[in-house]
Amino acid sequence: MTGTNKQTSAWMSGNEAIARGAYEAGVAVASGYPGTPSTEIMEYLSTYDTVYTEWAPNEKVALEVAIGASFAGGRALATMKHVGLNVAADPLFTASYTGGRGGIVVLTADDPDMHSSQNEQDNRNYALAAKLPMLEPSDPAEAKKFLKLAFELGEQLDTPVMLRITTRIAHVKGVVEQGEVVSPSEKPAIEKHPEKFVMLPAMARRRRLHVEERMAQCRQIAETADYNVVEAGDTKRGFITAGVSYLYVKEAFPEAAVLKLGMCWPLPEQKIRDFAASVEELIIVEELDPFLETQIKAMGIACRGKELIPAIGELSTATVRKAVDPDSAPKNLYEPVELPPRPPNMCPGCPHRGIFFTLSRLKVFVSGDIGCYTLGFLPPLNALDSTVCMGASIPMAHGMVKALGEGSHDQVVSVIGDSTFVHSGITGLINSVYNGSAATLIILDNRITAMTGQQPNPASGNTIKGEAVESLNLEALCRAVGVKHVQVINPHDVPNCRKVIKEEVARDEMSVIIAQAPCVLLPELKLRKPVSYYTNIDNCVGCTSCIRLGCPAISWTPFKEGEAEARGYKKSQKGYSKIDEVLCNDCGQCASLCKFNAITRGAPKE
Amino acid sequence: MSDIRNILFSGVGGQGILLASELTAAALLQAGYDVKKSEVHGMAQRGGSVTAQLRYGKRVYSPLIDPGSADIQMAFEMMEAVRYLPYLNQASTVIVNTQKILPPSVATGQATYPEQVLDELTSRNIRVIAVDAFTIAKEAGEVRTANVALVGALSVHLDVEAAIFEEIIERRVPERFRAENMRAFAAGRVAGGN
Numbered sequence: 001m002t003g004t005n006k007q008t009s010a011w012m013s014g015n016e017a018i019a020r021g022a023y024e025a026g027v028a029v030a031s032g033y034p035g036t037p038s039t040e041i042m043e044y045l046s047t048y049d050t051v052y053t054e055w056a057p058n059e060k061v062a063l064e065v066a067i068g069a070s071f072a073g074g075r076a077l078a079t080m081k082h083v084g085l086n087v088a089a090d091p092l093f094t095a096s097y098t099g100g101r102g103g104i105v106v107l108t109a110d111d112p113d114m115h116s117s118q119n120e121q122d123n124r125n126y127a128l129a130a131k132l133p134m135l136e137p138s139d140p141a142e143a144k145k146f147l148k149l150a151f152e153l154g155e156q157l158d159t160p161v162m163l164r165i166t167t168r169i170a171h172v173k174g175v176v177e178q179g180e181v182v183s184p185s186e187k188p189a190i191e192k193h194p195e196k197f198v199m200l201p202a203m204a205r206r207r208r209l210h211v212e213e214r215m216a217q218c219r220q221i222a223e224t225a226d227y228n229v230v231e232a233g234d235t236k237r238g239f240i241t242a243g244v245s246y247l248y249v250k251e252a253f254p255e256a257a258v259l260k261l262g263m264c265w266p267l268p269e270q271k272i273r274d275f276a277a278s279v280e281e282l283i284i285v286e287e288l289d290p291f292l293e294t295q296i297k298a299m300g301i302a303c304r305g306k307e308l309i310p311a312i313g314e315l316s317t318a319t320v321r322k323a324v325d326p327d328s329a330p331k332n333l334y335e336p337v338e339l340p341p342r343p344p345n346m347c348p349g350c351p352h353r354g355i356f357f358t359l360s361r362l363k364v365f366v367s368g369d370i371g372c373y374t375l376g377f378l379p380p381l382n383a384l385d386s387t388v389c390m391g392a393s394i395p396m397a398h399g400m401v402k403a404l405g406e407g408s409h410d411q412v413v414s415v416i417g418d419s420t421f422v423h424s425g426i427t428g429l430i431n432s433v434y435n436g437s438a439a440t441l442i443i444l445d446n447r448i449t450a451m452t453g454q455q456p457n458p459a460s461g462n463t464i465k466g467e468a469v470e471s472l473n474l475e476a477l478c479r480a481v482g483v484k485h486v487q488v489i490n491p492h493d494v495p496n497c498r499k500v501i502k503e504e505v506a507r508d509e510m511s512v513i514i515a516q517a518p519c520v521l522l523p524e525l526k527l528r529k530p531v532s533y534y535t536n537i538d539n540c541v542g543c544t545s546c547i548r549l550g551c552p553a554i555s556w557t558p559f560k561e562g563e564a565e566a567r568g569y570k571k572s573q574k575g576y577s578k579i580d581e582v583l584c585n586d587c588g589q590c591a592s593l594c595k596f597n598a599i600t601r602g603a604p605k606e
Numbered sequence: 607m608s609d610i611r612n613i614l615f616s617g618v619g620g621q622g623i624l625l626a627s628e629l630t631a632a633a634l635l636q637a638g639y640d641v642k643k644s645e646v647h648g649m650a651q652r653g654g655s656v657t658a659q660l661r662y663g664k665r666v667y668s669p670l671i672d673p674g675s676a677d678i679q680m681a682f683e684m685m686e687a688v689r690y691l692p693y694l695n696q697a698s699t700v701i702v703n704t705q706k707i708l709p710p711s712v713a714t715g716q717a718t719y720p721e722q723v724l725d726e727l728t729s730r731n732i733r734v735i736a737v738d739a740f741t742i743a744k745e746a747g748e749v750r751t752a753n754v755a756l757v758g759a760l761s762v763h764l765d766v767e768a769a770i771f772e773e774i775i776e777r778r779v780p781e782r783f784r785a786e787n788m789r790a791f792a793a794g795r796v797a798g799g800n
Binding site: 139172244 | 618619631632635640641642643644645646647653654655666667668669670672673674675685686688689691692694695708709710711712713714715716717718719720723726730
């Protein structure tokens with residue numbers, strides 16, 4: 001590898017720094033599936049022309065693409081959020097045996113505190129289980145440095161390497177030094193290495209030995225590596241820590257001796273023993289599971305960890321300080337004041353709203369999935385009854401109907417977005433057809449992976465770099481897997497949605513409704529000439545049917561005592577609704593519901 | 607760690623908090639400070655209550671502001687100025703945009719927007735600087751410069767020369783709105799100085 005480019009520093013998020021690191025490391029192929037907090041890595045990386053980047057339909061595919069690129073001799077990166085690694089676990093555990101040719105780095109972005117996730121699993125456990133080295137940076141600058149190190153280490157030891165970040169690294173901005181760009185000295189080319197590429201039992205048994213040998217070698221490297229570093233200090237109380245927790249320790253106890261582990265698996269046992277022997281009291285500070293603590297206790301070293309440090313949620317300087325030194329906690333903090341909550345909401349003009357409005361009026365169990373539409377759970381729609389993981393909506397609805405027995409097909413409806421359907425919904429649908437399910441499926445097709453910030457998917461018709469491609473025909477796909485009843489509807493026409501959904505729910509055969517309208521946040525929709533609906537207040541009778549849509553652009557003004565009559569309304573009218581024309585996104589769902597001609601579409605504004 | 611100053615940005619998703627906190631960070635970096643900023647994306651964003659946490663000083667470790675330690679809160683909406691009260695202390699300054707954005711429960715008539723919500727701060731002797739950023743922006747000739755007006759108000763309370771901010775705004779905003787943004791920034795500084 002040869003080096004070019006000069007050093008400068010820049011202000012970057014952890015995700016931006018990792019993308020820069022991948023560019024500097026000469027990555028040939030990068031594949032990922034969007035998932036907070038990992039999404040922006042691939043978005044930033046796609047702006048570098050020398051790196052091939054793509055959105056894969058799911059994380060398993062992304063990792064398999066990376067493994068293939070490595071087998072061809074290129075450096076490869078796969079990015080995903082923590083729960084995405086569950087989907088990619090199958091290739092991960094065997095890639096641990098095969099290794100590759102070019103380095104493979106698997107980036108997992110964990111989400112302690114579940115800012116935007118359904119669980120807060122600690123993916124350090126995957127490194128242990130899959131017998132892979134894992135590096136864990138503390139901030140954006142280290143994230144870039146460690147990504148490059150991961151490639152070097154992986155190629156040295158013939159192993160994929162995991163890089164674990166968390167929300168407070170991914171979405172934290174800090175100063176990052178830009179480094180040299182290395183360009184691979186050899187071009188990828190076919191080489192056959194069946195002894196490590198073909199994991200039939202005979203070969204796998206031999207590679208199993210390699211796994212143990214390289215992990216032993218990696219433990220040796222960990223003993224001397226400068227990223228596992230002892231920072232001398234007061235030895236009365238010493239800390240072992242890693243990742244973002246290191247920053248909290250440094251700020252809470254700046255004088256203390258610290259062993260900072262940049263590699264959280266495998267562990268440098270001798271270095272840990274020496275450090276433990278040098279301090280009077282040893283405390284392990286880590287977010288989520290007692291991962292380091294369990295291993296260090298298994299070495300027979302006395303220490304305290306989770307008996308002090310919370311195992312749930314994110315840490316902070318204050319939590320660490322209070323946990324270790326309860327008397328130092330600040331007194332007299334202000335208590336929060338009770339205020340109306342401001343939860344996230346579907347956007348004005350969101351095509352999902354009318355569907356959930358309709359579902360909320362049917363007495364069905366709505367088996368939901370992961371995406372913006374999970375917000376259909378919130379009031380006033382309250383129209384989502386379960387969410388477990390990507391793609392689960394369809395098989396769960398099937399399972400419910402089978403458990404409920406004969407004639408229960410009209411009690412359960414599943415809803416899934418286009419991106420989630422392509423991610424892992426299709427196999428569930430095949431199962432429903434194969435095993436005779438009659439629960440209706442609604443695909444909320446807004447042509448984009450919206451929740452994570454509008455990333456294109458196979459149904460969008462373009463790639464991460466914006467190139468036009470054939471878009472996946474969901475209707476044809478559903479028919480091809482054997483669904484006889486497929487209807488495509490416009491979700492903005494709420495009365496028609498109600499008619500079609502009622503019809504299909506009643507049907508005693510598998511049916512799919514594709515509710516098709518683009519996400520209002522799509523750039524092409526934002527460029528439209530703004531047209532908004534407006535309220536003819538005189539015609540409003542205060543029936544609240546538009547209010548019950550829960551659109552952020554529609555608000556309710558209650559009448560004061562006697563005001564209704566004074567303004568010429570019926571005495572019993574309690575108030576009126578009004579559309580905020582600035583917020584309105586021209587979907588017309590409210591107008592389709594209004595029976596009193598109180599909502600009209602305006603003329604296009606100049 | 608006493609040399610570290612903490613700025614908490616709060617508001618409603620879509621109000622331009624990201625740009626305002628970016629401009630502020632850029633100015634602080636140019637003034638020679640170490641700066642870290644933390645924000646949350648994804649599900650937590652969609653029109654909900656959002657924050658960005660910015661910390662600066664000689665050397666900043668943690669990206670998160672501890673409860674009771676925000677020196678300045680820059681609130682883009684009145685109720686969002688009060689929601690993060692546990693982050694404030696008696697010496698905190700709250701700069702607040704006098705705008706009301708109704709949360710869903712209020713918009714649908716299930717709850718009411720608290721009257722005189724800022725009293726929750728002043729009654730606790732917290733210094734409140736109210737800025738009508740919308741009017742400033744309108745007078746500057748472009749309503750979308752409200753967040754730059756707020757950066758102007760904030761800039762008065764930071765140890766950074768106005769010229770650094772002006773240079774950064776000039777570099778970061780689109781050329782066709784440059785004059786409007788500069789006017790909004792200047793008027794924001796006046797409003798923030800009270």
